[in-house]
Amino acid sequence: MNNLSHHTEHVPVLIVGGSLVGLSAALFLAWRGVPCLLVERHVGTSPFARAGGFNPRTLEIYRSVGLEPAIREAAPIEFSGMKIISVETLAGKELGTFLENTSSYTMSASPVAGSIITQDILEPLLRKHACALGADLRFATECVTFEQDSEGVSALIRDLASGKEQHVSADYLIAADGNLSPIRQKLGIRVQGPGMLAHQMNIRFQADLRAPLRGRRLLVYYVTSVQGLCAGNERGGFLSIPYDPEKESEQDFRGPRGIEAVRAAIGVPDLDVKIQDVLSWEMADWLADRFHLDRVFLVGDAAHVVPPTGAYGANTGIADAHNLAWKLALVLQGKAGAGLLATYEHERRAAARLAVEQAFLNYIERLHPDISAQPDIEKTAYDIPIFGYLYHSRAVLSEDNATYEDPQSPSGKPGARAPHVALERAGRSLSTLDLFGHDFVLLSGRGGSAWCDAAADVAKSLDIALPIYRVDSDVVDVEQRFSRIYGISKTGATLVRPDGFIAWRAYEGSPQARQELELVLTQILAR
Numbered sequence: 001m002n003n004l005s006h007h008t009e010h011v012p013v014l015i016v017g018g019s020l021v022g023l024s025a026a027l028f029l030a031w032r033g034v035p036c037l038l039v040e041r042h043v044g045t046s047p048f049a050r051a052g053g054f055n056p057r058t059l060e061i062y063r064s065v066g067l068e069p070a071i072r073e074a075a076p077i078e079f080s081g082m083k084i085i086s087v088e089t090l091a092g093k094e095l096g097t098f099l100e101n102t103s104s105y106t107m108s109a110s111p112v113a114g115s116i117i118t119q120d121i122l123e124p125l126l127r128k129h130a131c132a133l134g135a136d137l138r139f140a141t142e143c144v145t146f147e148q149d150s151e152g153v154s155a156l157i158r159d160l161a162s163g164k165e166q167h168v169s170a171d172y173l174i175a176a177d178g179n180l181s182p183i184r185q186k187l188g189i190r191v192q193g194p195g196m197l198a199h200q201m202n203i204r205f206q207a208d209l210r211a212p213l214r215g216r217r218l219l220v221y222y223v224t225s226v227q228g229l230c231a232g233n234e235r236g237g238f239l240s241i242p243y244d245p246e247k248e249s250e251q252d253f254r255g256p257r258g259i260e261a262v263r264a265a266i267g268v269p270d271l272d273v274k275i276q277d278v279l280s281w282e283m284a285d286w287l288a289d290r291f292h293l294d295r296v297f298l299v300g301d302a303a304h305v306v307p308p309t310g311a312y313g314a315n316t317g318i319a320d321a322h323n324l325a326w327k328l329a330l331v332l333q334g335k336a337g338a339g340l341l342a343t344y345e346h347e348r349r350a351a352a353r354l355a356v357e358q359a360f361l362n363y364i365e366r367l368h369p370d371i372s373a374q375p376d377i378e379k380t381a382y383d384i385p386i387f388g389y390l391y392h393s394r395a396v397l398s399e400d401n402a403t404y405e406d407p408q409s410p411s412g413k414p415g416a417r418a419p420h421v422a423l424e425r426a427g428r429s430l431s432t433l434d435l436f437g438h439d440f441v442l443l444s445g446r447g448g449s450a451w452c453d454a455a456a457d458v459a460k461s462l463d464i465a466l467p468i469y470r471v472d473s474d475v476v477d478v479e480q481r482f483s484r485i486y487g488i489s490k491t492g493a494t495l496v497r498p499d500g501f502i503a504w505r506a507y508e509g510s511p512q513a514r515q516e517l518e519l520v521l522t523q524i525l526a527r
């Protein structure tokens with residue numbers, strides 16, 4: 001029987017991979033009204049907890065597409081009030097604290113708190129919301145192969161239940177197919193960085209940990225004596241430790257070897273341990289050389305992999321998808337030229353590089369304090385790969401070459417995430433962040449009417465949506481911080497992109513406001 005359908009389906013965007021990042025990409029595209037088809041070879045979302053720390057920037061992003069309330073409601077209460085620490089063994093000496101309290105997963109740069117919600121709970125929410133917005137999500141379906149040319153992408157997909165195959169044509173392909181990314185490999189894109197750090201064995205176990213926990217509520221504890229990390233509660237959890245695949249196998253860790261490893265990490269030699277399950281994986285740290293090739297874009301672990309020391313992995317991937325979605329939407333709607341898509345790689349690769357580097361330094365600090373030779377990488381504050389990186393591309397009119405800045409002292413310069421300033425509108429409190437998300441936005445000072453008039457004019461001639469807000473006229477600058485934080489005078493203006501990053505600013509008014517703004521927008525939109 002021929003299992004190949006002769007019908008070729010067309011979609012603007014095909015997404016391969018339906019885990020955290022692929023599902024986020026589908027959600028962001030669907031929210032913008034871009035039809036997309038996602039294929040995921042697993043029958044459903046992941047049953048494994050894996051990622052659990054979603055930082056305030058990720059929650060800002062999810063808030064902008066209306067997902068925040070569902071996340072707050074679903075986040076397990078048992079994860080609140082916990083710490084992330086480093087220990088010699090659980091029963092032994094505490095060496096350091098990385099997060100004091102999971103209930104206050106906040107950063108001063110944002111009015112939005114992060115969330116401790118595990119992947120197995122978050123993915124179904126992403127799936128439900130993306131579906132509700134019209135994304136076509138097909139599980140138990142794999143992408144068998146693909147080709148691209150100047151006209152588009154053509155892929156062969158297979159329904160794994162029926163074996164039925166079908167050709168799909170798409171304008172663009174998003175590879176959210178994970179660290180092994182067959183798509184990246186087929187494109188011949190290489191990766192660079194420290195590479196494989198360790199073969200890891202995850203051991204899920206039951207044991208009475210009440211005594212070694214000593215009443216502490218720990219979300220994660222790094223155990224330096226076994227170079228591992230552990231998560232769980234008083235009844236057990238999972239331990240992840242390095243192992244040598246030449247000498248040991250998953251089977252060994254199901255028996256005495258697993259029990260011995262758990263006892264060593266907990267620091268109780270005669271602990272009664274029951275092994276429930278084991279899973280081997282590779283801990284790595286690398287960055288792909290390219291994030292896109294013609295019509296194919298790599299996002300998430302397909303583009304960068306970090307060790308789980310800092311919770312940068314999924315968060316960085318979700319930011320990739322967010323950066324790409326508005327660009328694809330504008331190009332597919334004919335409002336921007338395809339050149340806008342090239343800025344995805346310039347912007348996200350530099351941001352991901354920071355995450356890759358800082359996660360590696362954290363890996364040494366938390367799991368290998370014994371390594372004395374420090375790599376030649378500058379240690380930044382924890383929030384730099386989250387809020388501090390600065391984009392440089394044709395979609396930003398940069399003022400300098402800085403790669404990051406302290407998000408606690410924002411400069412308001414182009415390339416930075418547009419900072420939070422408390423506002424009020426019609427007696428209601430809001431943040432500048434609530435003004436951004438869908439379209440470009442022009443913010444001006446109280447005396448910036450020339451920029452506002454110019455923006456209205458340019459938006460009309462370019463046929464784009466461009467909401468305009470005059471601070472202290474349309475919105476009230478409650479703490480009178482706007483001018484200082486955005487670095488513009490009362491007659492100046494700032495242009496914020498749909499992803500909430502500053503594209504351009506003018507310190508003061510200009511007699512050529514219309515021409516200047518038109519030049520800026522035509523450059524950004526690659527028109």
Ligand SMILES: Cc1cc2nc3c(=O)[nH]c(=O)nc-3n(C[C@H](O)[C@H](O)[C@H](O)COP(=O)(O)OP(=O)(O)OC[C@H]3O[C@@H](n4cnc5c(N)ncnc54)[C@H](O)[C@@H]3O)c2cc1C
Pocket residue numbers: 016017018019020021022039040041042050051052053054141142143144176177178179182240299300301302308311312313314315316317
């Ligand atoms: C122990 C641990 C803890 C972590 N904790 C955190 C944390 O707290 N915070 C954080 O931000 N990150 C964390 N991470 C990292 C995070 O889990 C990953 O970065 C993230 O899951 C990557 O998501 P992804 O969607 O890019 O790739 P993946 O999750 O690898 O998904 C790729 C998907 O593509 C599918 N696929 C591949 N090829 C095909 C094909 N041809 N056809 C159809 N489907 C295909 C696969 O089935 C898979 O579902 C942690 C990781 C580990 C291991």
